[in-house]
Amino acid sequence: MVAPDVASPSAPEIAGEALRRRTFAVISHPDAGKSTLTEAVMLHARVIAEAGAVHGKAGRKSTVSDWMDMEKARGISISSTALQFAYHHRDGAECVVNLVDTPGHADFSEDTYRVLSAVDCAVMLIDAAKGLEPQTLKLFQVCRHRGIPIITVINKWDRPGRDALELLDEIERRIGLRPTPLTWPVGIAGDFHGVIDRATGEFVRFTRTAGGATLAPEERMRADRARELTGADFDTAQEECALLSADGADFNRETFLAGRTTPLLFTSAILNFGVSQLLDALIEHAPAPQAPVDVAGRPRAIDAPFSALVFKVQAGMDSAHRDRVAFARVCSGAFRRGDVVTHAASGRPFTTKYAQSVFGQQRTSLDTAYPGDVIGLVNATSLRPGDTLYVDAPVEYPAIPSFAPEHFAVARGCDTSKHKQFRRGIAQLEQEGVVQVLRSDLRGDQAPVLAAVGPMQFEVASHRMGGELSAPIQLEHLSYTVARRTRPEDAPFLQAQRGVEVLTRTDGALLALFSDKWWMETLLRNNPDLVLEPLIAAAD
Secondary structure, eight states, rough: OOOTTOOOOOOHHHHHHTTEEEEEEEOOOOOOSSSHHHHHHHHHHHSOSSSSOOTTTTTTOOTOOSHHHHHHHHEEESEEEEEEEEETTSSSSSEEEEEEEEEEGGGHHHHHHHHHOOOSSSEEEETTTTBBBBHHHHHHHHHHHHHHOEEEEETTSSSSSSOOHHHHHHHHHOOOEEEEEEEEESSTTTTTOOEETTTOOEEEEEOOOOGGGGGOOEOOOOOOOHHHTHHHHHHHHHHHHHHHHHHTTOOOHHHHTTTTTEEEEBGGGGGGHHHHHHHHHHHSSSSOOOBBBBSSEEEEOOTTTTTEEEEEEEEETTTTTEEEEEEEEEEESOOEOOEEEETTTEEEEEOOOOEOOOOOOOOEEOOEEOOOOOOEETTTTTTOOOOOEESSOOOOOOOOOBOOOOEEEEESSGGGHHHHHHHHHHHHHHHHHEEEEETTTTOOOSSSSSEEESTTHHHHHHHHTTTTTTTTEEEEEEEOOOOEEGGGHHHHHHTTSTTTEEEETTSOOOOEEOOOOHHHHHHHHHHHTOOOOOOOTTTT
């Protein structure tokens, strides 16, 4: 059912709006400059007038995309953030960019995985000095599994680092993607004059600004003028570009979208160098939203009735209201505020009166959204990550799986008089996906087991329970390291074994926890009828 006072957009209008959208995530290892690049992108799109700087620098601003207290204090991204803005491309077209900044730390892999279920492209950020790092490799594998094309950015070229050709060779050798540079640096890492635009052969010269806080001026010039300014560095860059072309490393959109090549650019995000080239590459080459595939493998036309996938639930964004926002990516059709949508998991309807557009922590009322857009649904308390919403024609998209937890701790309230706040707070953190919550009759409601991919998730849970939810907790860490799904008929046997505990997750899954994998494997060898199903590991 739709809002009766607003005309429904036509199918051509929906398709046209979808073509204007680019929805992508930025992925990287921690400290590669991901949040700084996000700020620089928004600065070049002229959404903000001054960029926030890297955390930990005295007297400088925190980034728009990192708004949680812990993020500001630690200087890392803990929670994914949605940012939507318009961008006027150099050909005159106005596009809509939906950028999702993801946590880089491995402990928050599950949040990043959810984000990657809601984007059409990924920007893989690599530190020029460090090259490919473990978390980057894991996230690349997730992108490959989901068929998400990747644009690679070599960042921090203003600092000493590795040779450009060496980095390209590492990318191809370790992940099997052929880099096809769109720009090529003039000057070695640490001595960055600008880049050659390989499509035109022009030199793009960058001029530093104070602290990199404002837009870095760019000047395009022909080869003769570039040679006068940079001398042998330009000749070397031209020779390397010719070598790349001879080796077949020129950009091809077909192989990029097929996941066989990755267009590559060189930047210094903190100085805002090379960022406009990244924005243009996203608009020109990244895919627009395509027909989504439902749980049965059937495509749903982009102009079919509205449908969306909830990929994140977040509370505490506004301390004055203490509300909860469900982030949903529009998959098909047009969304209009006030539409009555159906929650596929329960079949229940609800009205989207309080739909919002999200820009970091800032929120504004949203009237209409199209495929590729991210909408915020306020106080949709029944929604969880992986839920499908639809209007009219029923549909359900593949659920977002939970990762296998490797860390476990019993949570107890510090103040027994706040048992109601304690239960509500634990339930809210679970619904948001901050931690998984396991329970048993033996432990009771006041001592649930929190399960996490990484220990920093416990820090977030404790911080939010004590501050935002007014129910401080104490954590007793348990020695379990392995979780497997089991059957009710196997539970009594497992529960009787030393070093094993069986608990129930809120989704009904029965999980057996083991002190180590060797003891689990011993039990399986000695009891071949025992069923222990592996869960999805964060490294998968």
